[in-house]
Amino acid sequence: xxxxxxxxxxxxxxxxxxxxxxxxxxxxxxxxxxxxxxxxxxxxxxxxxxxxxxxxxxxxxxxxxxxxxxxxxxxxxxxxxxxxxxxxxxxxxxxxxxxxxxxxxxxxxxxxxxxxxxxxxxxxxxxxxxxxxxxxxxxxxxxxxxxxxxxxxxxxxxxxx
Numbered sequence: 001x002x003x004x005x006x007x008x009x010x011x012x013x014x015x016x017x018x019x020x021x022x023x024x025x026x027x028x029x030x031x032x033x034x035x036x037x038x039x040x041x042x043x044x045x046x047x048x049x050x051x052x053x054x055x056x057x058x059x060x061x062x063x064x065x066x067x068x069x070x071x072x073x074x075x076x077x078x079x080x081x082x083x084x085x086x087x088x089x090x091x092x093x094x095x096x097x098x099x100x101x102x103x104x105x106x107x108x109x110x111x112x113x114x115x116x117x118x119x120x121x122x123x124x125x126x127x128x129x130x131x132x133x134x135x136x137x138x139x140x141x142x143x144x145x146x147x148x149x150x151x152x153x154x155x156x157x158x159x160x161x
Contacts, residue, residue, distance in 0.1 A: 002138055003131035005124075005158040006108060006145065008100050014070040015096065016041055021070075022063040031058070036089075039063060046077075046094040053082050056092050073153035097152075099126025104152060111148055117141050135161070 019041045026032050026039070037055055040047045048063070050056045064074050080093035100108070105128050109121040112130065119132035119141050132138050142156050 001131050001133065002135050002159070002161050003129055004138060004142070004156055004160070006100060006128040006130065007126070007155050007157060008076065008098060008153055009155055010072060010076050010096055010098050011070075014072055015046075015067070018063070018066040018070045018072060019046065021066045022059070025062050025066070026059060044096040044098060046096065048092045048094070049085070050090055051088055053090055056082060056090060060092075075151065075153045100128055100152075100154070101126075104149070108145060108149065111145065112141055115141070115144055117144070 019039050022039050026037050032055070035051045035055065037050045037059060038048075039059060040049065046063075048056050048059050050059060067074050067077075076097050078095040078097055080095065082090050082092045085091050102123070105123045105126075108128050109123060112119055112121045117132070117137055117140060118134075119130050119137055121128055121130045123129075130138065130141055132141065138159075145154065145156075
């Protein structure tokens with residue numbers, strides 16, 4: 001019985017390269033001279049440090065194209081609140097979301113059941129496994145999920161025949 005998995009993965013090596021590229025650009029910009037503006041990566045959290053909220057916006061404008069250039073979907077970032085650190089310094093956290101959240105997985109399963117396609121969807125950890133009798137039905141299910149879920153990056157892989 002053919003099946004495939006719906007997952008959400010981020011290439012952490014490409015993410016680190018994007019952060020390093022953004023830091024190089026920040027270091028070379030004249031408007032960041034003399035400030036301690038930088039982007040730090042700790043596992044799945046990116047922290048932007050700057051002197052003002054405006055600087056954080058400028059750093060975000062440098063970071064997101066770097067990530068896009070490294071083929072990382074920026075929809076995986078969850079923007080945190082701007083926090084005052086001390087004095088006139090501020091920071092902002094971006095959480096990298098990996099895996100399909102339980103709520104989204106339930107939405108995908110319900111979407112596939114309501115579609116009347118002859119497929120079975122089951123939640124397996126942070127992935128959704130979809131199986132069906134024919135390959136064509138699975139491809140229709142993929143196109144339906146792509147069309148309906150646009151606010152979160154999904155990958156369709158582990159196709160088995």
